[in-house]
Amino acid sequence: MIARTTFLVAVSRASLLGMLTAIAVLVGPAVANKDPVTPQQLQAYEEVFMEQVKKGDLLFHGDDATAKQMDVVLSTTGWACAMCHPFASDTHPQAFPKFQVSMNKFATLRDMINWCIEKPNQGEKIDPDSDAMKALEAYIYWSNTGSVLVPGKY
Amino acid sequence: MSELDHVRREMATVLQQPGVCPDPSLRITRRTFIHRSCLTGAATVAQTFAWWPLLNTIDVAYAAEQPFKFAWVSDTHLYPRSLNTRFVDKVVRAAKEVQAMNPPADFMIFGGDLAQLGKIEELELGNELLKEVGVRKVFIPGEHDWYLDMGKKWGQLFGQPNWTFDHKGVRFVGLDTVSRAPDYWTMRKMSPEERMGHMATLDGSVAGPWAGVGRDQLDWLQKILANWDKSRPVVIFSHNPLYEYYPPWNFWVRDWREVNDVLKPYTKVTNIHGHVHQVLYNEIGTMRSIGMLATSWPWPYAPEGVPKLTRPMVRADPGDFYDGVGWSGVSMNNDRIETEYIMWGRKEVYAQSPEDSSLSQPEILRPRIADRIGPY
Secondary structure: OHHHHHHHHHHHHHHHHHHHHHHHHHHHHHOOOOOOOOHHHHHHHHHHHHHHHHHHHHHHOOOHHHHHHOOOOOOOOOOOHHHHOHHHOOOOHHHOOEEEOOOOEEEOHHHHHHHHHHOOOOOOOOOOOOHHHHHHHHHHHHHOOOOOOOOOOO | OOHHHHHHHHHHHHHOOOOOOOOHHHOOEEEEEEOHHHHHOHHHHOOOHHHOOEEEEEEEEOOOOOOEEEEEEOOOOEOOOOOOOHHHHHHHHHHHHHHOOOOOOOEEEEOOOOEOOOOHHHHHHHHHHHHHOOOEEEEOOOHHHHOOOOOHHHHHHHOOOOEEEEEOOEEEEEOOOOOOOOOOOOOOOOOHHHHHHHHOOOOOOOOOOOOOOOHHHHHHHHHHHOOOOOOOOEEEEEOOOOOOOEHHHOEOOOOHHHHHHHHOOOOOEEEEEOOOOOOEEEEEOOEEEEEOOOOOOOOOOOOOOOOOOOOOEOOOOOOOOOOOOEEEEEEEEOOEEEEEEEEOOOOOOEOOOHHHOHHHOOOOOOOOOHHHOOOO
16 A cells, blocks of 8 residues: 555656656746847947957056056056057967966966066056956957967967 | 958069069078177176177178178157156167177168157157267158157257268168158147157057158159169168058058159169068068167067068067167178177077967957047
């Protein structure tokens, strides 16, 4: 008798699981609260990104007003990042992280940005998680869009 | 096909036709040797290779009447001394080394971009520092020298931006490739400082294709070459290269076709130029072209358009302010010219392996975006 009851419970559970699976498959993302992305959302995401790219571009090119607004001192010599890196050339974001010879350590792009701020530009190192760092990173990556990832390359 | 590709193909069609090349006597050989100043100064500066200027030379054949030397210095990009002493120190060093040339240089050519933002203080500082050089000096302007006051202070200090003279069998010409920019400032009501700021941004989009020789100057060039034997040597100094290398950074003159038309009859033309802050070599039509180092800082090669004949220079160490920069000595000895890159930070000027060159890392780059918006 006990064995028969256990068997019936097992069959009922299996049936319930099967039903739930069928519903999940049929109803899909709506029940999982995952709506397809809309063109408006894509535009909004793009705008957030490009806003950072533009800020990074201005910082990279030594725009005093943007630096002041973001409370950073990226240079005290008149030098700006773009003077050595027109179009963010020779920044090689696609090669990071890598062993960076000039720092003699394994480094990220953010480490390298701060090194350039401190050494050639003689500015003040910035918080690696700051808005200014994210903007600089956004501009450098955006400028190099299409370059092939080669992490670790000298 | 992109506009750049289109221009490049057109240039190849016009300038690199079968059988058209510089006079065969202008052949290139390359040598490396230790500069004399390296030996004489070794006692005080031998602690580091950064102070050992080894010279790489490009030898070209000419028919100068007597041996002589001249020096090229350019792209010093001086700020006021109170803001940046690093660039000042490099000009001081270059001037001392030019003055110490043995045998002495017959003259020194300054190839433009003495100042960074065209300020009176910057131009006067450069003029003062170069007084260390006692030999004759001739100057051509760069865009950084010009667009604050449209060449007024430059003219007061250095005279006409273009000129010519004959020296020991060679006709030398200084060209002004910077002062004829299309007017991007009047309609936009820019201040002189704003105009200069856009011009001083190499990768900016506002100043546009500012580098050019201009019809009036081409006519002048044609006139001053008219009485010169077409097989005798001509050396043309210009700030920008007289061909198309990378227009987005004005590594060209926009009227290179017309320049080629004027120079075509002359078989021994050498163009020596600045602006690019890097070692470059090219042959276009019957002219050879040699790019010189800056004293201020080096630029990486452009992502495309580097002439195939260029042997790339080393990739500079950004932590060494004397790396990848310097000046050049040019010796004219009987039938040859030796152009010597004096790069302060290196034993070898040329990359010894692909990894030693910035060209080893292929890049796909986008032009900047933030100067396409805003008040203009």
